Amino acid sequence: MTNKTVPPSSGEPVKEETPDAASPDSGTEAPALEVSGISKSFSQRGRSIPVLEQVSLTVKPDEFVSIIGPSGCGKSTLFHIIGGLVKPDAGAVRMNGAPVTGQRGSVSYMPQQPALFPWRSIEDNVILARELKGAARSEAREEARRWLAKVGLGGFEKAYPHMLSGGMQQRAAFLRALLAPQELMLLDEPFSALDALTRSEMQRWLLELWEENRRSVLFITHSIEEALLLSSRIYVFSGRPGTILHTVDVPFPRPRREGMTEYPEFLRLKRQLSGWMREEQAKSGPLR
Amino acid sequence: MISRWKQIWPPLVAVLLFLALWQVSVTWFHVEKWMLPAPSDIWREGIASASSLKGHTLATLRLTLIGFPLGVAVGIAAAVLLHIVPWSARALYPLLILSQNVPIIALGPLLVIWFGFGQLPKIILIMLVCFFPVAVAGLGGLAQTDRMMLQFMKMAGASRRQIFSKLELPHALPSLFSGIKISAAYAVTGAVVAELIGGNQGLGYYMQIQKSAFRTDRMFAAIILSVLLSLLLFAAVVLLEKWLVRWKPRRDAQ
Structure with a gap:
């Protein structure tokens, strides 16, 4: 629309x-x-x-x-x-x-700070909202990887959040909200x-x-x-x-x-x- | 490699200096062997009674390896219960602190009366020593969950169980480990004290026997072995922590 x-x-x-x-x-x-x-x-x-x-x-x-x-x-x-x-x-x-x-x-929510979970890799952070709704992890991860590449976070799938800059963390946090069901x-x-x-x-x-x-x-x-x-x-x-x-x-x-x-x-x-x-x-x- | 060596040599030199000073002053001032044996005497005696020391050390190690994990498990369980059921924290927290105010030495004989002369009272004693730091640290960690992350979980419709397993528990892991490390440092001491109250094996029992015979050199050998056991346990916990909390930014990288 x-x-x-x-x-x-x-x-x-x-x-x-x-x-x-x-x-x-x-x-x-x-x-x-x-x-x-x-x-x-x-x-x-x-x-x-x-x-x-x-x-x-x-x-x-x-x-x-x-x-x-x-x-x-x-x-x-x-x-x-x-x-x-x-x-x-x-x-x-x-x-x-x-x-x-x-x-x-x-609703799908993106807070002021990225609030990525530090013990989860970027791809596992991005799929979190889906995982909570019972989605299969491997499937969700696959889609997450495609999206991460699309938003310039390719290569950071397995990285932990603290390795990313503030802007990159916010991109991941936005993606987490975008991929929520x-x-x-x-x-x-x-x-x-x-x-x-x-x-x-x-x-x-x-x-x-x-x-x-x-x-x-x-x-x-x-x-x-x-x-x-x-x-x-x-x-x-x-x-x-x-x-x-x-x-x-x-x-x-x-x-x-x-x-x-x-x-x-x-x-x-x-x-x-x-x-x-x-x-x-x-x-x-x-x-x- | 060089930087690691730089970290190691100051304490190493300090320990060696201390031993040298000890050795020299014992010979210099003609200190009786039953009062304070020289490091060389302790070493010689340790080698001489190696076989019996080995048996007692293994007994203490076994006792520790049963009591310590059980104590940690009870500590984690207590932290989780007190966190999930808020009124239980209010009801049980004073009791928790009380359990640590009772002198362990006084508790030992009581436990023997209640649970006999077997391993059980000793294991309970170690658990009593070990569970408290874990429970307190774990409870603190669980209570300090990041608010933004919690809000995210709630907005996303996470269940209580999901909030616990996917957020609160991993978030509490670093502080839980600081509790476990304290427990690890106490565990062997707890085992040695437990062995004083009964039984016929272990470093605690050995020390008691040697004390009556004024074999200070053997007591020192046993003390050194218990210290080594303690360090070993501590190192094992640190390794486990490094592996489980590997997502944490390294301190020097921050």
Whole structure:
């Protein structure tokens, strides 16, 4: 599937959050992920601290969707709720139309750090999610080897993670998520620990790989440019408690080009998003 | 090769110097042989009573090789149980520590009363000495599982059993081994103490007999043999660790 978003007219490319998740999808396919009305608060020393408030978002099949927001806006909590690790106080999570609220094992996950298992070789790390679902090791390994060669990790199949550079480890971690049997991928700031050069290299690598092998992706990032470069839609979160402030449809056609970061429209969107982010940071900033 | 030699020679020279000093001062100050025999006397006596020493050494080795693995196994089992069933940790941890506060020497005769004069009380004594470091280190290792990896496992829908076998256990292996190494260092001492409480073989028994005869040279020979056994066991554990934890980055490579 390609991005169905109609490029918005030059006037207002940004629509405010529409609760399309609340109503059943009118299209033929149910959304890969449908989060509706999620609220969550944690209690700390007897006080209840709201972390998420009425968050609704949708990831269509084979769509790349990003979440950006100030730190501490509850993005990771949202991931934990989608992944079934944390139960929401209110709201529901659906995948392909089926309710999965509080149910583990229905997403494929890539954490901030590669978190590769140091005692497993790279190929055994990459097949881990499949192995957990009972796949035959030898078969999974064979496919893993093909993929490792494809992403430039050929020759490192039997190496242990500590022998790889940070960027290579992240590639392996991404591959581990990509080869997982689950359809929806959650990527939690996967490049935040990398240096700037490696980071932009990894962004291009991920973009290319994803455009060839479409999957439904929900991506958390702090980088506006990263979000614009990769995604079809961006949800802008407020500071704590996290709510969705804006939904931005990114109008650029795919495959995305190297030079798109120079487009006036790209720069305009970037300015717009930066403005919102600054506002939010300023609201929560002086308090801490 | 040269760098390895550089590592070996300082302790080697130190030991040789120590032995030389010992030898010289014993002759110089005319120390009685039953008080402190010279290294050369110990060596001569060791050669002379080699056959009986060999028998006792093998007995101690056998006892150690039964008690030590059993103790380690019980230690691992305790760590796993206390980790998997959280309330059991709260209930049993004080008991665990208590088991180490009871003086082993006092426990020996009691064990003989309960379990007779056979091998059993000795094996239990060694197990008591060996299981504790393994249990504590193992429990610590299991509790310190990497949070990101744990999150990954949970997100991927891993079962409790998968989380344990594919993450927590391998993650705890290095700290488990630091416990096993401590146990290995104690095991032979534990066996020697166990042999003091009864029976008619082993280095502990031998030392006790020689003590009554004021054969200090023979006691020293037995001590040296038990130290060698201990080192051997320790080296074996280190080798096993190197093989099982071969994925760990080498310290000098970090």
